[in-house]
Amino acid sequence: xxxxxxxxxxxxxxxxFPLSAFASGNDYTIGxxxxxxxxxxxEEELTIEELYIDSxxxxxxxxxGQLMAIGKTTEQLKAEIIRGLKGDYLVSPKVRVGIVGxxxxxxxxxxxxxGGYEYQPGLTVDxxxxxxxxxxxxxxxxxIYITREDKNEPKNRVSLSHMVAPGDIIVIEQSFF
Numbered sequence: 001x002x003x004x005x006x007x008x009x010x011x012x013x014x015x016x017f018p019l020s021a022f023a024s025g026n027d028y029t030i031g032x033x034x035x036x037x038x039x040x041x042x043e044e045e046l047t048i049e050e051l052y053i054d055s056x057x058x059x060x061x062x063x064x065g066q067l068m069a070i071g072k073t074t075e076q077l078k079a080e081i082i083r084g085l086k087g088d089y090l091v092s093p094k095v096r097v098g099i100v101g102x103x104x105x106x107x108x109x110x111x112x113x114x115g116g117y118e119y120q121p122g123l124t125v126d127x128x129x130x131x132x133x134x135x136x137x138x139x140x141x142x143x144i145y146i147t148r149e150d151k152n153e154p155k156n157r158v159s160l161s162h163m164v165a166p167g168d169i170i171v172i173e174q175s176f177f
């Protein structure tokens with residue numbers, strides 16, 4: 001009976017996580033505007049269903065105090081929480097950290113509905129433009145630029161198939177003709 005119970009508990013634990021938590025990838029770094037979820041199996045008081053990461057990047061976590069999330073992957077944050085809880089608080093903590101909401105991208109210029117849109121994994125420039133209602137009649141379809149949130153680089157000219165990252169600012173310039 002214990003073996004069946006363990007299988008049931010493991011299966012329930014896996015189902016408890018939203019699919020978006022698995023979609024984030026191992027190299028995605030948490031940034032201001034992301035929403036994360038921290039689940040510690042069997043420890044309801046240590047579980048946070050949804051936590052908005054503000055511009056400070058810090059949040060209060062039970063027993064561990066202030067933790068910094070910005071610039072870390074979900075795996076790095078998970079490892080930090082496990083290290084902090086292991087020993088004094090829990091013997092063998094089972095922790096899962098996932099992204100439940102991504103920070104916005106911004107689409108501006110010659111498009112029908114300029115503004116901020118939630119990033120989605122696999123987002124390309126053409127998909128972002130579609131989210132923003134498409135090009136206006138005056139859009140220069142080959143004059144599309146991206147400014148990266150985390151880079152101190154000037155804006156870069158990109159193609160419609162270019163991958164978009166969270167926090168990117170996409171600008172579609174006006175055609176002269």
